[in-house]
Amino acid sequence: MFELLCSITMFKLLFSTFCSNSAPGSSTADSPFWAAIVKEQTKVVEIMLDNGQNPNEHFMKHTISPLHFAAQKGNLELCKLLIEKDANVNQRTNDTRGLVPLHFACARGNLPIVKLLVEEGNADIEVANFYGDTALIYALLENKKLDIAHYLVTRGVRIDQINFGVSPLHIIAEKGDFALCKFLIDNGANVNQKADACGRQLTPLHIACFKGHLQIVKLLVEEGNADIEAADSNGDTAFSLALKKLNFEIARFLLGKCARFDRVDKTGHSPLHFVAVIGNFAFCKFLVENGANVNQKTTDVGDHMSTALHFACVNGHLQIVKLLVEEGNADIEVATSNGDTALFLALKKRNFKIARYLYDKGARTDWLRLLDAVFTPLLIVMLVVGIGSILFINRLHFD
Template identity: 30%
Template sequence: MFSVSACISTCMIRCMCLRISMLLLKTTYVLGVFSFSTLSISLWGLEANLCVHTMADVLILKAAASGDLKQLQQVAARLDSEEFRGKCEVCKDCEGRTALHYAARKGNIQICKFLIEKVKVDIDIKTERGDSSLLLATARERINTAKYLIIRGADIRNSDSKGMTSLHYAAERGNKELMQLLLFKGADIEAKSVYGTPLQCAASSGSLESVRFLLGHGAKPNSVSQLSFSPLMWALSCHSSECLELLLKAGADPNLSSFGMSPLSYAATEGEAGLLRSLLGAGANPNSITTAHLRPIEYAVSKGNYAIVKILFPLTQRIPEYPDWSIHGIAKYFHSEPAKIKREETRNAYSKLVKQKGNDATNRKEYWDAIKWYSEAIYLDSSDARLLSNRSLCWAKLNEAAFALFDAEACVRLRPDWPKAHYREGVAWRLLKNYLMASTAFSKGFRLDPRNKEIEDAFRDACMSSLDELAAKRPLDAERIRRTVNI
């Protein structure tokens, strides 16, 4: 069970750890740089610990989390109205959630009404990860709360750090009523996220009603994100023949590849004869070659799906390197040692080629092309942190912040001791205008490489931007920090 107190404690520990690490940094680097480290500590300390300065702060979050409107009203009665509003907006848990976020995610309309209509809190205030009250209500399927927030003017186009909007979440969860309301209010049916468009999200969850509804309202059936399957591929992944037929009827391309794989190759891998026949009937090419330089019949053989092999065999052109072109001969050669060695050599050569093409395109500042080539390389080797770092750079150059962050965070997970990985994450957070998160990422990179001027400058700038942002909301706190670090 979620505990607000535990989250507050975690928040204090996080702040303490950053404080200690920055003090260690003071002893290893020049004094001039440390002033900005101190600034970062002060900003994080202020942001993280505001929620525990007084008992009133704790009570506000606990009351919202537990749905205790009476207790919230009692706290409000003891404070000046402006002071209480300020506390409701500033008092946050370790993930940046305020009282309104708690009320929305719990579906407590009465507390939402009290905070929005009486206290006048900002309805669109965001958490550290970019979640607004509407996003949380939609993601948690608090439908009545979400409808109330929309009616009260919540920004339906708000997205979180993954680019997910309320329409994405409603589509994923199959809520037709909410999708109708969001589209009526002007939601973008083709909004991009790292998980794709709302249609991609609907197909990924196998929600037939969402897929039907979105296609009926003009959603494009061939939406493709470099980071997510196409709707058709998701229908195959969910083994949903109904979704597949809907998408094909709406014009989905049966030969459109995702993650380096054609739909037919994916169906052959999954061993779904019915889905495979539907694709073939819609014009899927049985001789298509994937990024791994394999054909659908070879994927079927690799998984031992011989019922699929029998369907594909008469439709597949003879592959020259197979000495015995029969079902038995294909299986025998595919699993032979010479064939395995040749596939590995082909894979490595192609991987090297697409990496170089990605680098060349980046040097020419042709970032969309670079993303295409890096993506192919990542399909072949998803454990290469440098590829993720390079693709994150390209996303950042194109101002695609959510995509840049997605790759940067994956890069950090693979190589947490690599300064550049943290730098890439900081750049992405900076694009999202979350300067506190950016300064934290840059500080991690700076601790790993304290003589890196690029990271140092980025760290300093993020701290200063965060301070400027704070000054606009709470000038007295900002001035106190300026005096503390003497800037």
């Protein structure tokens, strides 16, 4: 005991001398204070602090403060000492992330240190790093320990806090973690909150549909009562987003929940237009049988106000063409804003089987003989697709 007391006394003397010869607030890798911090020598750290050592000294190499280090290491005793000696609990790391000690504690899943920082250090539970991540986000994503997330909620953390355009529920919906998503919903997260994700005003349901997370979609709809008809800034609903990402299981689920399938986006594209483009026969049949408007035109100038039949002809989907015509009674003579009919589009794309089918169904061909203008349909076909189409047309007239 006597030797220990002598050692401590000698250390106090040496440290006092060091402090008197060092610049105030100096921060170097050779700092005795940081050597004691790194070795987690709490008693030595206490002596230094009692002799005027700055508790917030950053370690040059790691850009962190002593409290950051202690929180990261999970050293409750050292954290408590630093807080008692007026360490700044909201001090950020000196780097591009800007983390506070609470972020480290939440990421490490250390509930006692989280409580210490909040209850004794009055740490700001809402503070976000420079990328918008809060203590709640770290608790949910880094260690997935709901005890810390639950504690933060009981302390009044804003569960719908928007940072960098998104809320915690948006982030979890994108990650597809069922347990965390359920936790947020059970604690009152706004399932219909829109956030500026990817430049569009998306709800968590939109994101889950886009990413293909079926179980998250079911959770949001069945337990969160998410609005399945809410549209993003492009006019897309959850159903249309699921279709566009080819997440057909989700699309079927939403249809089972009475999602409207005749909604159009801002360019006038309907779900039927989309399935006609990709050639999904089962979905096209479902939409046609349930009353989708097969003659509805887009309003997009780039698509020349096309119908589902036009899209099917352009993309060479013969079975879709037959379905639209025979079961949907699609108008085979309706033209795009360019004046192109289904037959003409099929010829342009050299989809001769479709062209023959349309001819057999009575598609008009008399317009092909009009040669009184420079750019007649016949001449355009010659220029665009060559002699193959002309031979086909001749067969139509001379069979």
